[in-house]
Amino acid sequence: MLVVPLLLMVALAAALIVQVRALVDATEWVDHTDEVTATASRLERLCVDMETGVRGYLLMHDPVFRAPYDDSRRELEPVLATLAALVADNATQVLRVADLRAAIGRWMPLAESALARREQPNWQVSVPDQHAARARFNDLRRQFDAFRAGEVLLRDSRTATARAAARRTTRVTIGAALLLGLALALAGARQLGVVVKQYGTLLGAERERSRALAAAEAALRDLNARLEGQVSRRTADLTASNRELESFCYAVSHDLRSPLRGIAGFAQVLAEDYGPTLDDEGRRHLDRVRTGALRMSQLIDDLLELSRVTRSPLAKQPVDLGALAAAIIERLRAADESRSVDVVVARPMLASGDARLLEVALENLVDNAWKYTRLTPSARIEIGVDAAATPAVYHVRDNGAGFDMAFAGKLFQPFQRLHTEAEFEGTGIGLATVQRVIERHGGAVWAKAAPSRGAEIFFTLEPGGRT
Protein backbone atom coordinates (compact mmCIF):
# COMPACT_ATOMS: atom_id res chain seq x y z
CA MET A 1 0.00 0.00 0.00
CA LEU A 2 2.68 2.46 1.08
CA VAL A 3 5.23 1.02 -1.32
CA VAL A 4 4.49 3.54 -4.06
CA PRO A 5 4.99 6.67 -1.89
CA LEU A 6 8.06 5.08 -0.35
CA LEU A 7 9.58 4.29 -3.74
CA LEU A 8 8.64 7.74 -4.88
CA MET A 9 10.28 9.27 -1.85
CA VAL A 10 13.49 7.36 -2.46
CA ALA A 11 13.45 8.32 -6.15
CA LEU A 12 12.81 11.95 -5.30
CA ALA A 13 15.56 11.96 -2.69
CA ALA A 14 17.94 10.50 -5.27
CA ALA A 15 16.92 13.14 -7.84
CA LEU A 16 17.32 15.82 -5.22
CA ILE A 17 20.81 14.59 -4.33
CA VAL A 18 21.77 14.58 -8.02
CA GLN A 19 20.44 18.11 -8.39
CA VAL A 20 22.21 19.39 -5.29
CA ARG A 21 25.42 17.71 -6.45
CA ALA A 22 25.07 19.52 -9.80
CA LEU A 23 24.46 22.79 -7.96
CA VAL A 24 27.50 22.27 -5.75
CA ASP A 25 29.58 21.40 -8.83
CA ALA A 26 28.39 24.50 -10.64
CA THR A 27 29.20 26.66 -7.59
CA GLU A 28 32.64 25.05 -7.35
CA TRP A 29 33.27 25.93 -10.99
CA VAL A 30 32.44 29.55 -10.21
CA ASP A 31 34.91 29.46 -7.30
CA HIS A 32 37.43 27.86 -9.66
CA THR A 33 37.10 30.79 -12.05
CA ASP A 34 37.81 33.20 -9.21
CA GLU A 35 40.97 31.25 -8.33
CA VAL A 36 42.13 31.28 -11.96
CA THR A 37 41.53 35.03 -12.20
CA ALA A 38 43.42 35.63 -8.96
CA THR A 39 46.35 33.50 -10.14
CA ALA A 40 46.39 35.36 -13.48
CA SER A 41 46.40 38.72 -11.63
CA ARG A 42 49.26 37.54 -9.47
CA LEU A 43 51.17 36.50 -12.56
CA GLU A 44 50.49 39.90 -14.12
CA ARG A 45 51.69 41.64 -10.95
CA LEU A 46 54.92 39.61 -11.10
CA CYS A 47 55.44 40.78 -14.68
CA VAL A 48 54.72 44.41 -13.75
CA ASP A 49 57.11 44.14 -10.78
CA MET A 50 59.76 42.74 -13.10
CA GLU A 51 59.30 45.59 -15.53
CA THR A 52 59.38 48.13 -12.63
CA GLY A 53 62.62 46.51 -11.37
CA VAL A 54 64.21 46.72 -14.81
CA ARG A 55 63.24 50.36 -15.18
CA GLY A 56 64.38 51.28 -11.66
CA TYR A 57 67.72 49.58 -12.06
CA LEU A 58 68.31 51.10 -15.45
CA LEU A 59 67.65 54.51 -13.96
CA MET A 60 69.40 54.25 -10.61
CA HIS A 61 71.89 51.41 -11.17
CA ASP A 62 71.25 50.36 -7.59
CA PRO A 63 70.65 46.67 -6.74
CA VAL A 64 67.84 47.74 -4.41
CA PHE A 65 65.78 48.77 -7.43
CA ARG A 66 66.59 45.58 -9.27
CA ALA A 67 65.30 43.38 -6.40
CA PRO A 68 61.64 43.33 -7.52
CA TYR A 69 62.82 41.98 -10.86
CA ASP A 70 64.86 39.17 -9.40
CA ASP A 71 62.26 38.25 -6.75
CA SER A 72 59.45 38.15 -9.30
CA ARG A 73 61.52 36.23 -11.80
CA ARG A 74 62.06 33.50 -9.24
CA GLU A 75 58.33 33.24 -8.58
CA LEU A 76 57.31 33.56 -12.20
CA GLU A 77 57.73 29.98 -13.35
CA PRO A 78 55.84 28.28 -10.42
CA VAL A 79 52.89 30.67 -10.70
CA LEU A 80 52.76 30.12 -14.47
CA ALA A 81 52.74 26.37 -13.86
CA THR A 82 49.93 26.76 -11.34
CA LEU A 83 47.86 28.73 -13.81
CA ALA A 84 48.47 26.17 -16.53
CA ALA A 85 47.35 23.46 -14.18
CA LEU A 86 44.24 25.41 -13.17
CA VAL A 87 43.03 25.86 -16.73
CA ALA A 88 44.03 22.42 -17.94
CA ASP A 89 40.33 21.57 -18.40
CA ASN A 90 39.68 24.39 -20.85
CA ALA A 91 41.39 24.22 -24.25
CA THR A 92 40.95 27.92 -25.09
CA GLN A 93 42.53 29.06 -21.82
CA VAL A 94 45.34 26.51 -22.21
CA LEU A 95 46.15 28.15 -25.53
CA ARG A 96 45.96 31.56 -23.89
CA VAL A 97 48.33 30.49 -21.12
CA ALA A 98 50.68 29.32 -23.87
CA ASP A 99 50.31 32.75 -25.51
CA LEU A 100 51.07 34.37 -22.13
CA ARG A 101 54.16 32.20 -21.71
CA ALA A 102 55.26 33.13 -25.26
CA ALA A 103 54.68 36.84 -24.68
CA ILE A 104 56.70 36.68 -21.43
CA GLY A 105 59.34 34.75 -23.33
CA ARG A 106 59.49 37.51 -25.92
CA TRP A 107 59.78 40.30 -23.32
CA MET A 108 62.20 38.61 -20.96
CA PRO A 109 65.33 38.54 -23.25
CA LEU A 110 64.95 42.27 -23.91
CA ALA A 111 64.82 42.94 -20.18
CA GLU A 112 67.82 40.70 -19.51
CA SER A 113 69.91 42.31 -22.21
CA ALA A 114 68.96 45.80 -21.02
CA LEU A 115 70.06 44.89 -17.49
CA ALA A 116 73.25 43.37 -18.82
CA ARG A 117 74.04 46.46 -20.81
CA ARG A 118 73.53 48.70 -17.75
CA GLU A 119 76.61 47.09 -16.25
CA GLN A 120 78.75 48.52 -19.03
CA PRO A 121 80.70 51.66 -17.99
CA ASN A 122 79.55 53.82 -20.76
CA TRP A 123 75.94 52.95 -20.41
CA GLN A 124 73.49 55.06 -22.22
CA VAL A 125 69.87 54.51 -22.40
CA SER A 126 68.82 53.02 -25.75
CA VAL A 127 65.55 54.55 -26.79
CA PRO A 128 64.82 52.04 -29.55
CA ASP A 129 65.39 49.18 -27.18
CA GLN A 130 63.15 50.80 -24.65
CA HIS A 131 60.40 51.12 -27.21
CA ALA A 132 60.81 47.56 -28.32
CA ALA A 133 60.61 46.33 -24.72
CA ARG A 134 57.64 48.53 -24.04
CA ALA A 135 55.86 47.20 -27.11
CA ARG A 136 56.50 43.65 -26.05
CA PHE A 137 55.34 44.34 -22.50
CA ASN A 138 52.21 45.97 -23.79
CA ASP A 139 51.62 42.85 -25.88
CA LEU A 140 52.06 40.85 -22.70
CA ARG A 141 49.45 43.00 -20.95
CA ARG A 142 47.04 42.49 -23.79
CA GLN A 143 47.56 38.77 -23.45
CA PHE A 144 46.64 39.09 -19.80
CA ASP A 145 43.59 41.12 -20.65
CA ALA A 146 42.57 38.50 -23.19
CA PHE A 147 43.11 35.75 -20.67
CA ARG A 148 41.06 37.57 -18.00
CA ALA A 149 38.36 38.34 -20.52
CA GLY A 150 38.21 34.66 -21.44
CA GLU A 151 38.03 33.75 -17.81
CA VAL A 152 35.26 36.28 -17.16
CA LEU A 153 33.32 34.79 -20.03
CA LEU A 154 33.86 31.38 -18.55
CA ARG A 155 32.79 32.62 -15.12
CA ASP A 156 29.65 34.15 -16.53
CA SER A 157 28.71 30.94 -18.28
CA ARG A 158 29.55 28.95 -15.14
CA THR A 159 27.51 31.30 -12.97
CA ALA A 160 24.64 30.89 -15.39
CA THR A 161 25.05 27.15 -15.14
CA ALA A 162 25.04 27.37 -11.33
CA ARG A 163 21.96 29.58 -11.37
CA ALA A 164 20.24 27.18 -13.73
CA ALA A 165 21.23 24.31 -11.47
CA ALA A 166 19.90 26.20 -8.42
CA ARG A 167 16.66 26.93 -10.23
CA ARG A 168 16.40 23.38 -11.37
CA THR A 169 17.09 22.15 -7.84
CA THR A 170 14.40 24.45 -6.48
CA ARG A 171 11.95 23.28 -9.12
CA VAL A 172 12.83 19.66 -8.58
CA THR A 173 12.50 20.11 -4.80
CA ILE A 174 9.13 21.79 -5.09
CA GLY A 175 8.02 19.27 -7.68
CA ALA A 176 9.27 16.44 -5.58
CA ALA A 177 7.51 17.80 -2.50
CA LEU A 178 4.30 18.23 -4.46
CA LEU A 179 4.62 14.81 -6.03
CA LEU A 180 5.39 13.23 -2.70
CA GLY A 181 2.52 15.04 -1.05
CA LEU A 182 0.22 13.97 -3.84
CA ALA A 183 1.47 10.42 -3.71
CA LEU A 184 1.10 10.35 0.06
CA ALA A 185 -2.35 11.87 -0.20
CA LEU A 186 -3.29 9.31 -2.85
CA ALA A 187 -1.76 6.48 -0.86
CA GLY A 188 -3.44 7.79 2.27
CA ALA A 189 -6.76 8.04 0.50
CA ARG A 190 -6.26 4.60 -0.94
CA GLN A 191 -5.17 3.30 2.45
CA LEU A 192 -8.19 4.93 4.04
CA GLY A 193 -10.35 3.38 1.37
CA VAL A 194 -8.83 -0.01 2.08
CA VAL A 195 -9.33 0.45 5.82
CA VAL A 196 -12.90 1.61 5.29
CA LYS A 197 -13.49 -1.38 3.04
CA GLN A 198 -11.93 -3.74 5.56
CA TYR A 199 -13.96 -2.14 8.34
CA GLY A 200 -17.06 -2.52 6.20
CA THR A 201 -16.24 -6.16 5.59
CA LEU A 202 -15.61 -6.75 9.27
CA LEU A 203 -18.78 -4.90 10.16
CA GLY A 204 -20.69 -7.02 7.66
CA ALA A 205 -19.16 -10.19 9.05
CA GLU A 206 -19.97 -9.03 12.57
CA ARG A 207 -23.54 -8.30 11.57
CA GLU A 208 -23.71 -11.70 9.90
CA ARG A 209 -22.40 -13.32 13.07
CA SER A 210 -24.89 -11.40 15.20
CA ARG A 211 -27.68 -12.52 12.90
CA ALA A 212 -26.42 -16.12 13.01
CA LEU A 213 -26.14 -15.91 16.80
CA ALA A 214 -29.63 -14.52 17.09
CA ALA A 215 -30.89 -17.28 14.80
CA ALA A 216 -29.00 -19.89 16.84
CA GLU A 217 -30.44 -18.43 20.02
CA ALA A 218 -33.90 -18.51 18.56
CA ALA A 219 -33.34 -22.09 17.45
CA LEU A 220 -32.07 -22.96 20.92
CA ARG A 221 -35.07 -21.32 22.53
CA ASP A 222 -37.29 -23.17 20.14
CA LEU A 223 -35.48 -26.42 20.90
CA ASN A 224 -35.71 -25.71 24.61
CA ALA A 225 -39.40 -25.03 24.33
CA ARG A 226 -39.81 -28.22 22.31
CA LEU A 227 -37.73 -30.15 24.83
CA GLU A 228 -39.69 -28.69 27.70
CA GLY A 229 -42.86 -29.62 25.92
CA GLN A 230 -41.47 -33.09 25.30
CA VAL A 231 -40.37 -33.41 28.92
CA SER A 232 -43.72 -32.29 30.24
CA ARG A 233 -45.47 -34.60 27.77
CA ARG A 234 -43.20 -37.47 28.78
CA THR A 235 -43.68 -36.59 32.43
CA ALA A 236 -47.41 -36.55 31.87
CA ASP A 237 -47.13 -39.89 30.02
CA LEU A 238 -45.00 -41.28 32.79
CA THR A 239 -47.34 -39.96 35.46
CA ALA A 240 -50.26 -41.45 33.55
CA SER A 241 -48.53 -44.79 33.15
CA ASN A 242 -47.49 -44.73 36.80
CA ARG A 243 -51.08 -44.03 37.75
CA GLU A 244 -52.17 -46.83 35.45
CA LEU A 245 -49.61 -49.17 36.99
CA GLU A 246 -50.75 -48.17 40.43
CA SER A 247 -54.42 -48.76 39.69
CA PHE A 248 -53.44 -52.01 37.99
CA CYS A 249 -51.55 -53.10 41.08
CA TYR A 250 -54.43 -51.96 43.25
CA ALA A 251 -56.85 -54.06 41.20
CA VAL A 252 -54.48 -57.02 41.31
CA SER A 253 -54.08 -56.62 45.04
CA HIS A 254 -57.83 -56.59 45.58
CA ASP A 255 -59.37 -58.64 42.81
CA LEU A 256 -56.84 -61.29 41.88
CA ARG A 257 -56.48 -62.67 45.36
CA SER A 258 -60.19 -63.09 46.10
CA PRO A 259 -60.85 -65.90 43.61
CA LEU A 260 -57.67 -67.62 44.77
CA ARG A 261 -58.93 -67.54 48.30
CA GLY A 262 -62.13 -69.08 46.97
CA ILE A 263 -60.22 -71.84 45.15
CA ALA A 264 -57.91 -72.59 48.05
CA GLY A 265 -60.65 -72.23 50.61
CA PHE A 266 -63.22 -74.44 48.88
CA ALA A 267 -60.57 -77.01 48.00
CA GLN A 268 -59.95 -77.26 51.73
CA VAL A 269 -63.69 -77.29 52.48
CA LEU A 270 -64.04 -80.11 49.98
CA ALA A 271 -61.18 -82.00 51.57
CA GLU A 272 -62.61 -81.51 55.04
CA ASP A 273 -66.24 -82.28 54.25
CA TYR A 274 -65.88 -84.89 51.49
CA GLY A 275 -62.35 -86.14 52.06
CA PRO A 276 -63.50 -89.43 53.54
CA THR A 277 -65.55 -90.22 50.42
CA LEU A 278 -62.60 -89.54 48.10
CA ASP A 279 -59.76 -91.93 47.46
CA ASP A 280 -56.11 -90.96 47.99
CA GLU A 281 -55.76 -89.84 44.39
CA GLY A 282 -58.74 -87.49 44.74
CA ARG A 283 -57.39 -86.05 47.96
CA ARG A 284 -53.97 -85.52 46.32
CA HIS A 285 -55.64 -83.68 43.44
CA LEU A 286 -57.48 -81.45 45.89
CA ASP A 287 -54.21 -80.74 47.64
CA ARG A 288 -52.68 -79.77 44.31
CA VAL A 289 -55.52 -77.33 43.68
CA ARG A 290 -54.91 -75.74 47.03
CA THR A 291 -51.11 -75.66 46.62
CA GLY A 292 -51.44 -74.13 43.16
CA ALA A 293 -53.69 -71.40 44.47
CA LEU A 294 -51.31 -70.65 47.32
CA ARG A 295 -48.36 -70.54 44.94
CA MET A 296 -50.21 -68.15 42.71
CA SER A 297 -51.04 -66.02 45.73
CA GLN A 298 -47.34 -65.93 46.62
CA LEU A 299 -46.52 -64.92 43.04
CA ILE A 300 -49.00 -62.08 43.24
CA ASP A 301 -47.57 -60.94 46.57
CA ASP A 302 -44.01 -60.99 45.19
CA LEU A 303 -45.05 -59.19 42.00
CA LEU A 304 -46.79 -56.55 44.00
CA GLU A 305 -43.72 -56.14 46.15
CA LEU A 306 -41.52 -55.78 43.05
CA SER A 307 -43.87 -53.14 41.69
CA ARG A 308 -44.02 -51.39 45.06
CA VAL A 309 -40.22 -51.28 45.24
CA THR A 310 -40.27 -49.61 41.83
CA ARG A 311 -43.03 -47.12 42.61
CA SER A 312 -42.36 -46.00 46.14
CA PRO A 313 -40.37 -42.78 46.62
CA LEU A 314 -36.74 -43.14 47.70
CA ALA A 315 -36.00 -41.62 51.12
CA LYS A 316 -32.27 -41.87 51.85
CA GLN A 317 -31.09 -41.89 55.44
CA PRO A 318 -28.40 -43.61 57.54
CA VAL A 319 -29.24 -47.32 57.89
CA ASP A 320 -27.54 -50.07 59.90
CA LEU A 321 -27.72 -53.04 57.54
CA GLY A 322 -26.21 -55.20 60.31
CA ALA A 323 -29.16 -54.52 62.61
CA LEU A 324 -31.62 -55.19 59.76
CA ALA A 325 -29.90 -58.48 58.89
CA ALA A 326 -29.82 -59.60 62.52
CA ALA A 327 -33.56 -58.92 62.87
CA ILE A 328 -34.28 -60.92 59.71
CA ILE A 329 -32.17 -63.82 61.00
CA GLU A 330 -34.09 -63.70 64.29
CA ARG A 331 -37.40 -63.98 62.42
CA LEU A 332 -36.09 -66.89 60.34
CA ARG A 333 -34.82 -68.73 63.41
CA ALA A 334 -38.17 -68.22 65.15
CA ALA A 335 -40.09 -69.50 62.10
CA ASP A 336 -37.98 -72.67 61.82
CA GLU A 337 -36.47 -73.69 65.12
CA SER A 338 -35.28 -77.01 63.72
CA ARG A 339 -32.61 -75.26 61.65
CA SER A 340 -29.14 -74.77 63.02
CA VAL A 341 -27.32 -72.19 60.99
CA ASP A 342 -24.02 -70.53 61.84
CA VAL A 343 -24.61 -66.85 61.10
CA VAL A 344 -22.03 -64.06 61.12
CA VAL A 345 -23.29 -60.51 60.78
CA ALA A 346 -21.00 -57.49 60.74
CA ARG A 347 -22.28 -55.08 63.39
CA PRO A 348 -22.73 -52.26 62.85
CA MET A 349 -22.78 -52.14 59.05
CA LEU A 350 -23.62 -48.56 58.20
CA ALA A 351 -25.01 -47.50 54.85
CA SER A 352 -27.01 -44.67 53.37
CA GLY A 353 -30.30 -45.59 51.73
CA ASP A 354 -34.03 -46.12 52.02
CA ALA A 355 -34.46 -48.24 55.14
CA ARG A 356 -37.71 -49.87 54.03
CA LEU A 357 -36.43 -50.77 50.53
CA LEU A 358 -33.09 -51.98 51.88
CA GLU A 359 -34.92 -54.21 54.35
CA VAL A 360 -36.92 -55.71 51.47
CA ALA A 361 -33.67 -56.36 49.54
CA LEU A 362 -31.82 -57.75 52.53
CA GLU A 363 -34.80 -59.92 53.46
CA ASN A 364 -34.81 -61.48 50.00
CA LEU A 365 -31.05 -62.10 50.10
CA VAL A 366 -31.00 -63.55 53.61
CA ASP A 367 -34.15 -65.61 52.89
CA ASN A 368 -32.36 -67.09 49.89
CA ALA A 369 -29.23 -67.90 51.88
CA TRP A 370 -31.39 -69.47 54.56
CA LYS A 371 -33.39 -71.44 52.01
CA TYR A 372 -30.47 -72.72 49.92
CA THR A 373 -28.49 -73.93 52.95
CA ARG A 374 -31.38 -76.12 54.04
CA LEU A 375 -29.66 -79.28 52.80
CA THR A 376 -26.15 -78.25 53.88
CA PRO A 377 -24.95 -80.17 56.97
CA SER A 378 -23.12 -77.28 58.69
CA ALA A 379 -24.85 -74.28 57.18
CA ARG A 380 -23.12 -70.94 57.41
CA ILE A 381 -24.29 -67.47 56.39
CA GLU A 382 -22.10 -64.38 56.41
CA ILE A 383 -23.41 -60.86 55.99
CA GLY A 384 -20.66 -58.26 55.78
CA VAL A 385 -19.04 -55.41 53.97
CA ASP A 386 -15.74 -54.51 52.34
CA ALA A 387 -15.66 -50.98 53.70
CA ALA A 388 -12.20 -50.34 52.21
CA ALA A 389 -13.63 -50.50 48.69
CA THR A 390 -15.00 -47.37 47.04
CA PRO A 391 -17.92 -47.48 47.07
CA ALA A 392 -18.33 -50.01 49.92
CA VAL A 393 -19.21 -53.53 48.69
CA TYR A 394 -21.74 -55.43 50.82
CA HIS A 395 -22.14 -59.19 50.58
CA VAL A 396 -24.40 -62.02 51.65
CA ARG A 397 -22.48 -65.29 51.51
CA ASP A 398 -23.68 -68.84 52.10
CA ASN A 399 -22.27 -72.36 51.72
CA GLY A 400 -25.52 -73.75 50.32
CA ALA A 401 -26.63 -75.20 47.01
CA GLY A 402 -25.03 -72.45 44.90
CA PHE A 403 -25.51 -72.45 41.15
CA ASP A 404 -23.68 -72.70 37.86
CA MET A 405 -22.22 -69.33 36.89
CA ALA A 406 -23.20 -70.11 33.27
CA PHE A 407 -26.74 -69.13 34.28
CA ALA A 408 -25.75 -66.07 36.30
CA GLY A 409 -27.24 -63.86 33.60
CA LYS A 410 -30.74 -65.17 34.41
CA LEU A 411 -30.31 -64.66 38.10
CA PHE A 412 -31.79 -61.19 38.43
CA GLN A 413 -34.59 -61.57 35.86
CA PRO A 414 -38.11 -61.93 37.24
CA PHE A 415 -39.60 -65.45 37.14
CA GLN A 416 -36.19 -66.96 36.27
CA ARG A 417 -35.22 -69.81 38.57
CA LEU A 418 -32.08 -71.94 38.75
CA HIS A 419 -33.71 -74.62 40.94
CA THR A 420 -36.89 -76.61 40.57
CA GLU A 421 -39.84 -75.95 42.82
CA ALA A 422 -39.37 -79.47 44.18
CA GLU A 423 -35.78 -78.72 45.27
CA PHE A 424 -36.31 -75.22 46.62
CA GLU A 425 -39.60 -73.35 46.59
CA GLY A 426 -39.71 -69.83 45.22
CA THR A 427 -41.24 -67.49 42.69
CA GLY A 428 -38.09 -66.18 41.02
CA ILE A 429 -38.97 -62.61 41.81
CA GLY A 430 -36.85 -62.06 44.92
CA LEU A 431 -33.53 -61.25 43.22
CA ALA A 432 -35.32 -59.10 40.64
CA THR A 433 -36.70 -57.13 43.55
CA VAL A 434 -33.21 -56.93 45.09
CA GLN A 435 -31.79 -55.63 41.83
CA ARG A 436 -34.57 -53.05 41.54
CA VAL A 437 -33.82 -51.77 45.05
CA ILE A 438 -30.07 -51.58 44.39
CA GLU A 439 -30.60 -49.87 41.04
CA ARG A 440 -32.85 -47.29 42.63
CA HIS A 441 -29.96 -46.46 44.97
CA GLY A 442 -27.65 -46.08 41.95
CA GLY A 443 -25.61 -49.14 42.97
CA ALA A 444 -24.84 -52.48 41.34
CA VAL A 445 -25.51 -56.09 42.29
CA TRP A 446 -23.69 -59.19 41.11
CA ALA A 447 -23.13 -62.82 42.11
CA LYS A 448 -20.37 -65.38 42.46
CA ALA A 449 -21.24 -69.01 42.92
CA ALA A 450 -20.50 -72.66 42.14
CA PRO A 451 -22.86 -75.63 42.32
CA SER A 452 -22.87 -77.14 45.85
CA ARG A 453 -20.22 -74.66 46.94
CA GLY A 454 -22.49 -71.81 47.96
CA ALA A 455 -23.27 -68.41 46.55
CA GLU A 456 -22.16 -64.87 47.22
CA ILE A 457 -24.26 -61.87 46.30
CA PHE A 458 -22.42 -58.55 46.28
CA PHE A 459 -23.96 -55.12 46.07
CA THR A 460 -23.08 -51.44 46.30
CA LEU A 461 -25.37 -48.55 47.13
CA GLU A 462 -23.59 -45.82 45.19
CA PRO A 463 -22.55 -45.36 41.59
CA GLY A 464 -18.95 -45.92 40.63
CA GLY A 465 -18.51 -49.53 41.66
CA ARG A 466 -18.67 -52.59 39.44
CA THR A 467 -20.58 -51.91 36.24
Next chain:
Amino acid sequence: MQDGTILLVEDNQDDVDLTLRAFKKNNIGNKVVIARDGVEALDLLFSASAADAPWPVVVLLDLKLPRIDGLEVLRKIRADERTRTLPVVVLTSSDEQRDLIESYNLGANSYVRKPVDFGGFLEAARQLGLYWLVLNQAPPRPA
Protein backbone atom coordinates in the same frame (compact mmCIF):
# COMPACT_ATOMS: atom_id res chain seq x y z
CA MET B 1 -79.89 -56.73 65.15
CA GLN B 2 -79.60 -58.43 68.43
CA ASP B 3 -76.74 -57.76 70.79
CA GLY B 4 -73.53 -59.43 69.71
CA THR B 5 -74.47 -59.18 66.07
CA ILE B 6 -71.62 -59.01 63.57
CA LEU B 7 -72.16 -56.82 60.48
CA LEU B 8 -70.20 -58.36 57.60
CA VAL B 9 -69.92 -55.99 54.62
CA GLU B 10 -68.80 -58.28 51.77
CA ASP B 11 -69.89 -58.54 48.13
CA ASN B 12 -68.12 -61.80 47.30
CA GLN B 13 -70.32 -64.80 48.10
CA ASP B 14 -67.28 -67.09 48.31
CA ASP B 15 -65.74 -64.89 50.98
CA VAL B 16 -69.10 -64.69 52.80
CA ASP B 17 -69.39 -68.47 52.84
CA LEU B 18 -65.75 -68.97 53.88
CA THR B 19 -66.10 -66.37 56.66
CA LEU B 20 -69.27 -67.97 57.97
CA ARG B 21 -67.61 -71.38 57.83
CA ALA B 22 -64.59 -70.05 59.68
CA PHE B 23 -66.82 -68.60 62.41
CA LYS B 24 -68.68 -71.88 62.68
CA LYS B 25 -65.42 -73.86 62.83
CA ASN B 26 -64.28 -71.55 65.63
CA ASN B 27 -67.57 -71.89 67.48
CA ILE B 28 -68.51 -68.26 67.05
CA GLY B 29 -72.27 -68.42 67.30
CA ASN B 30 -73.04 -64.73 67.04
CA LYS B 31 -75.62 -63.66 64.48
CA VAL B 32 -73.97 -62.42 61.29
CA VAL B 33 -75.81 -59.79 59.22
CA ILE B 34 -74.52 -59.46 55.70
CA ALA B 35 -74.47 -56.27 53.60
CA ARG B 36 -73.63 -56.84 49.89
CA ASP B 37 -72.37 -53.34 49.23
CA GLY B 38 -71.69 -49.97 50.88
CA VAL B 39 -75.16 -48.57 50.33
CA GLU B 40 -76.77 -51.61 51.93
CA ALA B 41 -74.37 -51.37 54.89
CA LEU B 42 -75.15 -47.70 55.51
CA ASP B 43 -78.90 -48.34 55.11
CA LEU B 44 -78.71 -51.10 57.69
CA LEU B 45 -76.92 -48.83 60.12
CA PHE B 46 -78.89 -45.61 59.59
CA SER B 47 -82.42 -46.74 58.65
CA ALA B 48 -85.23 -45.79 60.96
CA SER B 49 -85.82 -49.37 61.87
CA ALA B 50 -82.24 -49.66 62.95
CA ALA B 51 -82.85 -47.17 65.73
CA ASP B 52 -84.63 -49.75 67.87
CA ALA B 53 -82.95 -52.78 66.31
CA PRO B 54 -80.03 -54.59 67.95
CA TRP B 55 -76.68 -52.88 67.53
CA PRO B 56 -73.66 -54.68 65.96
CA VAL B 57 -70.75 -55.36 68.25
CA VAL B 58 -68.30 -55.07 65.34
CA VAL B 59 -68.38 -54.25 61.62
CA LEU B 60 -66.18 -56.40 59.35
CA LEU B 61 -65.67 -54.14 56.34
CA ASP B 62 -64.31 -55.14 52.93
CA LEU B 63 -62.78 -52.27 50.96
CA LYS B 64 -63.58 -53.14 47.36
CA LEU B 65 -67.37 -52.87 47.20
CA PRO B 66 -69.93 -51.99 44.52
CA ARG B 67 -71.61 -48.56 44.55
CA ILE B 68 -70.01 -47.11 47.70
CA ASP B 69 -66.61 -48.58 48.54
CA GLY B 70 -65.39 -49.56 52.01
CA LEU B 71 -63.35 -46.44 52.68
CA GLU B 72 -66.36 -44.23 51.90
CA VAL B 73 -68.55 -46.35 54.18
CA LEU B 74 -65.95 -45.93 56.92
CA ARG B 75 -65.85 -42.16 56.35
CA LYS B 76 -69.67 -41.96 56.68
CA ILE B 77 -69.71 -44.17 59.77
CA ARG B 78 -67.16 -41.92 61.48
CA ALA B 79 -68.95 -38.74 60.34
CA ASP B 80 -72.26 -39.71 61.95
CA GLU B 81 -72.85 -39.20 65.70
CA ARG B 82 -74.77 -42.49 65.98
CA THR B 83 -71.98 -44.63 64.55
CA ARG B 84 -68.87 -42.57 65.36
CA THR B 85 -67.62 -44.99 68.05
CA LEU B 86 -68.70 -48.23 66.36
CA PRO B 87 -65.78 -50.71 66.16
CA VAL B 88 -64.85 -51.22 62.50
CA VAL B 89 -62.38 -53.89 61.37
CA VAL B 90 -61.20 -53.57 57.79
CA LEU B 91 -61.04 -57.08 56.38
CA THR B 92 -59.59 -57.07 52.89
CA SER B 93 -57.46 -58.83 50.32
CA SER B 94 -55.40 -55.71 49.77
CA ASP B 95 -52.03 -55.12 51.34
CA GLU B 96 -51.61 -51.80 49.57
CA GLN B 97 -49.98 -49.22 51.81
CA ARG B 98 -52.42 -46.52 50.85
CA ASP B 99 -55.41 -48.66 51.84
CA LEU B 100 -53.79 -49.38 55.18
CA ILE B 101 -52.90 -45.74 55.86
CA GLU B 102 -56.20 -44.37 54.59
CA SER B 103 -58.18 -46.87 56.68
CA TYR B 104 -56.43 -45.83 59.88
CA ASN B 105 -56.68 -42.15 58.88
CA LEU B 106 -60.45 -42.56 58.60
CA GLY B 107 -60.62 -44.16 62.03
CA ALA B 108 -60.55 -47.92 61.46
CA ASN B 109 -60.03 -49.84 64.69
CA SER B 110 -58.11 -52.61 63.01
CA TYR B 111 -56.82 -53.71 59.62
CA VAL B 112 -56.71 -57.40 58.81
CA ARG B 113 -55.60 -58.91 55.56
CA LYS B 114 -57.60 -61.96 54.50
CA PRO B 115 -55.11 -64.80 53.97
CA VAL B 116 -55.53 -66.82 50.76
CA ASP B 117 -54.74 -69.97 52.67
CA PHE B 118 -57.90 -71.19 54.39
CA GLY B 119 -55.84 -72.33 57.36
CA GLY B 120 -54.63 -68.80 57.81
CA PHE B 121 -58.15 -67.53 57.25
CA LEU B 122 -59.48 -69.77 60.00
CA GLU B 123 -56.83 -68.52 62.37
CA ALA B 124 -57.64 -64.90 61.52
CA ALA B 125 -61.38 -65.51 62.12
CA ARG B 126 -60.64 -67.25 65.42
CA GLN B 127 -58.50 -64.40 66.70
CA LEU B 128 -60.96 -61.76 65.49
CA GLY B 129 -63.82 -63.51 67.28
CA LEU B 130 -61.81 -63.96 70.43
CA TYR B 131 -60.72 -60.36 70.52
CA TRP B 132 -63.78 -58.41 69.37
CA LEU B 133 -66.48 -60.67 70.76
CA VAL B 134 -64.88 -61.79 74.01
CA LEU B 135 -61.93 -59.64 75.09
CA ASN B 136 -62.91 -56.25 73.83
CA GLN B 137 -65.36 -54.04 75.72
CA ALA B 138 -67.54 -52.41 73.06
CA PRO B 139 -68.49 -48.76 73.52
CA PRO B 140 -72.07 -48.16 74.74
CA ARG B 141 -74.71 -47.72 72.09
CA PRO B 142 -75.37 -44.02 71.48
CA ALA B 143 -78.72 -42.69 72.66
